[in-house]
Amino acid sequence: MTSRLERITTYALLIAASAFALYPMGLILFSALQPDSVGGTGAFHFDNFETAWRVGHFGRYMANSILVAVVVVVVSATLSSLAGYAFGTMKFRGSSALFYLLLLGLMVPSEAIVIPLYYDLRGLGLTDTYAALILPQIAQSLAFGVFWMRQYFRSVPPEIVEAARMDGAGHGRVLWSILLPMGRPAIITMVLLVLMWTWNEFLLPLVMLPTNEGLRTAPLGLSFFKGQYTEGTSLLAAGAVLVALPIVVFYIFAQRHFIRGMLEGSVKG
Amino acid sequence: MADTVPQPPRAGRRQAGPPGEPRRIAYLYIAPALLVFGLFFLTPLLHAVWLSLYEWDGLSVGTWVGLDNYRLVLTDEALREPFVHALTLIVFFSIIPCALGLALASMITRSAVRGVNFFRTVLFLPQVVALVVVAVAWRQIFAPDGPLNDFLRTVGLGDVARGWLGDERYALICIGIVGIWVCTGLCVVLFLAGLSKVPRELYEAARLDGAGPIREFITISVPAVRGELAVALTLTLVAAMRTFDLVYVMTSGGPGTSSRVPAYEVWDRAINKGQVGVGVTVALILTAFILLCTVLINRLSESADS
Numbered sequence: 001m002t003s004r005l006e007r008i009t010t011y012a013l014l015i016a017a018s019a020f021a022l023y024p025m026g027l028i029l030f031s032a033l034q035p036d037s038v039g040g041t042g043a044f045h046f047d048n049f050e051t052a053w054r055v056g057h058f059g060r061y062m063a064n065s066i067l068v069a070v071v072v073v074v075v076s077a078t079l080s081s082l083a084g085y086a087f088g089t090m091k092f093r094g095s096s097a098l099f100y101l102l103l104l105g106l107m108v109p110s111e112a113i114v115i116p117l118y119y120d121l122r123g124l125g126l127t128d129t130y131a132a133l134i135l136p137q138i139a140q141s142l143a144f145g146v147f148w149m150r151q152y153f154r155s156v157p158p159e160i161v162e163a164a165r166m167d168g169a170g171h172g173r174v175l176w177s178i179l180l181p182m183g184r185p186a187i188i189t190m191v192l193l194v195l196m197w198t199w200n201e202f203l204l205p206l207v208m209l210p211t212n213e214g215l216r217t218a219p220l221g222l223s224f225f226k227g228q229y230t231e232g233t234s235l236l237a238a239g240a241v242l243v244a245l246p247i248v249v250f251y252i253f254a255q256r257h258f259i260r261g262m263l264e265g266s267v268k269g
Numbered sequence: 270m271a272d273t274v275p276q277p278p279r280a281g282r283r284q285a286g287p288p289g290e291p292r293r294i295a296y297l298y299i300a301p302a303l304l305v306f307g308l309f310f311l312t313p314l315l316h317a318v319w320l321s322l323y324e325w326d327g328l329s330v331g332t333w334v335g336l337d338n339y340r341l342v343l344t345d346e347a348l349r350e351p352f353v354h355a356l357t358l359i360v361f362f363s364i365i366p367c368a369l370g371l372a373l374a375s376m377i378t379r380s381a382v383r384g385v386n387f388f389r390t391v392l393f394l395p396q397v398v399a400l401v402v403v404a405v406a407w408r409q410i411f412a413p414d415g416p417l418n419d420f421l422r423t424v425g426l427g428d429v430a431r432g433w434l435g436d437e438r439y440a441l442i443c444i445g446i447v448g449i450w451v452c453t454g455l456c457v458v459l460f461l462a463g464l465s466k467v468p469r470e471l472y473e474a475a476r477l478d479g480a481g482p483i484r485e486f487i488t489i490s491v492p493a494v495r496g497e498l499a500v501a502l503t504l505t506l507v508a509a510m511r512t513f514d515l516v517y518v519m520t521s522g523g524p525g526t527s528s529r530v531p532a533y534e535v536w537d538r539a540i541n542k543g544q545v546g547v548g549v550t551v552a553l554i555l556t557a558f559i560l561l562c563t564v565l566i567n568r569l570s571e572s573a574d575s
Contacts, residue, residue: 006376006379006380006482007380009376010376010377010379010380010382011380011382013373013376014373014376014377014382014388017369017373017388017392017453017457018388018391018392020450021391021392021394021395021450021453021454022391022394024403024406024407024410024450025394025398025406027406027409027410027416028402028405028406028409031409079301079302079305080302082298082299082301082302083298083299083301083302083303085298086292086295086296086298086299087299090292090294090295090298091292091295092292092293092295092296095295098299098303101306101311102302102303102306104310104311104314105306105310107559107560107563108310108314108556108560109507109510109511109532109552109555109556109559111511111513111531111532111535111552111555111556112314112317112549112552112553112555112556113310113313113314113317114313115317115320115535115539115540115545115548115549115552116313116314116316116317116319116320116549117309117313118540119316119320119327119545120312120313120316135305135308135309136309136310136313138305138309139305139306139308139309139310140310142302142305142306142310143306143310146302171294171298196397199399200398200399200400200401202399202400202401202513202514202517203513203514203532203536206517206536207536207540210540218399219399219400219401219402219514220401222399222401222402222405223401223517223518226405226408226518233409236405237405237409240401240402240405240406243399243401243402244398244399244402247397247398247399248394248397248398251394251397252390255389255390255393258393258396258397259389259393259458262396262455263458263459263462263500
């Protein structure tokens with residue numbers, strides 16, 4: 001089909017592009033395994049991770065991130081499924097207007113709302129709390145979640161819902177025992193994407209935690225750690241690896257979900 | 270599949286009952302989502318518009334200034350500069366990755382590369398790593414004693430070596446190079462998906478007509494991925510305009526003001542400098558620009574379709 005030379009060029013370019021994509025991650029992993037101070041010997045030093053975990057408080061930061069991410073994912077997935085069910089299978093007055101209102105959340109960048117949110121929540125005494133990290137991120141995840149779940153519910157053949165209703169199942173039953181179990185792949189994709197976005201979020205925790213260092217999430221902790229330990233590259237690198245690792249592991253095991261979700265989710269409307 | 274199952278006469282059943290008639294119960298299902306979204310997204314958005322009409326330091330009572338903040342953002346040199354920087358970043362985040370992505374994806378498709386899945390996974394990886402981590406990695410690469418300078422010295426270009434992020438001329442370009450790294454894989458994967466829908470016979474026919482790789486690329490591949498190109502442009506353009514994490518960690522907008530971008534300006538003015546009205550106005554103008562670009566790109570791709 002194609003000439004040998006062309007195939008070889010293609011492979012060479014692909015390998016070069018892959019090396020470019022992997023290099024910064026490999027570099028950081030490699031630095032994390034180097035001795036922190038000059039004079040250390042031996043091959044690899046896993047103690048940097050332990051030092052970063054304790055001295056750099058990454059244990060604490062990771063725990064905060066896990067708590068925030070789990071609550072955001074569970075609540076937003078639940079609310080998205082309920083709303084997506086209504087938008088996808090029922091007819092009601094104002095449904096398209098309300099749906100477009102929610103879609104605003106996909107289009108408007110969070111930069112536009114984070115400043116007023118900060119002053120609103122400060123007025124309520126909620127800054128420097130978990131609530132300030134969690135509630136706005138649930139709201140932002142809902143735009144994608146409802147959009148995504150509506151798409152799934154609309155893809156279900158109406159005969160299935162009708163048959164269940166004929167058998168006397170109510171709305172709740174149809175959703176809970178038929179549509180949600182059937183929609184497991186769609187739900188997993190949504191959960192993984194919201195998990196990734198929440199875990200990686202940086203601006204919101206930066207703004208919402210003006211004084212409370214104890215609530216810092218993993219990426220926020222890393223950015224402050226950078227300022228503190230300018231000389232210890234390997235400790236910083238170890239922290240960076242810890243922050244990136246959970247999502248990268250999820251990605252390696254479920255890359256189809258990540259790629260599918262980001263490609264299909266972005267093709268709006 | 271289920272296509273042998275006889276279809277029930279649906280038209281009749283629709284009128285008889287569910288599903289179809291307006292449902293009041295629907296509101297019960299959407300209420301919790303709308304409540305949270307209204308409180309923590311729509312309210313702050315409206316509040317942002319309100320704040321943009323005031324001069325306010327975040328503590329005392331604000332002063333109504335009408336549209337002065339908007340006038341200031343559009344005319345003040347120091348406030349226009351971040352937007353110019355954002356436009357520069359579009360070249361790195363959108364245009365270069367889309368071009369590279371198109372070339373790579375069509376080469377992969379033409380040569381029917383083995384292990385496409387592996388390459389896809391690797392190339393897409395930069396999209397899932399937290400940008401703060403990405404910034405830490407690239408700061409090390411660009412450092413005065415980092416791998417980039419090591420490499421330059423090895424190949425005899427030691428004179429060029431410098432602290433890249435500390436140089437006014439190069440700081441923004443360095444952020445841009447990270448943008449290429451982040452966005453290219455996304456574009457490749459998108460275009461691969463588009464190209465996989467092109468029937469192989471089309472390529473074979475073109476080859477029988479004596480079309481070379483370039484002709485084939487322009488007449489078959491590019492039109493086939495027009496929809497994906499619109500998506501890729503939208504996503505990467507939004508990423509370029511919203512850049513914050515990379516700038517915050519790598520350069521803090523410096524040296525001087527050489528790598529300040531709109532999102533950084535929003536945070537710095539509204540949180541650090543007590544210029545809440547100005548900061549929020551920058552955010553709203555940025556939002557308007559992003560919405561405009563999104564609509565424009567989609568319009569263009571739709572009109573090209575018809």
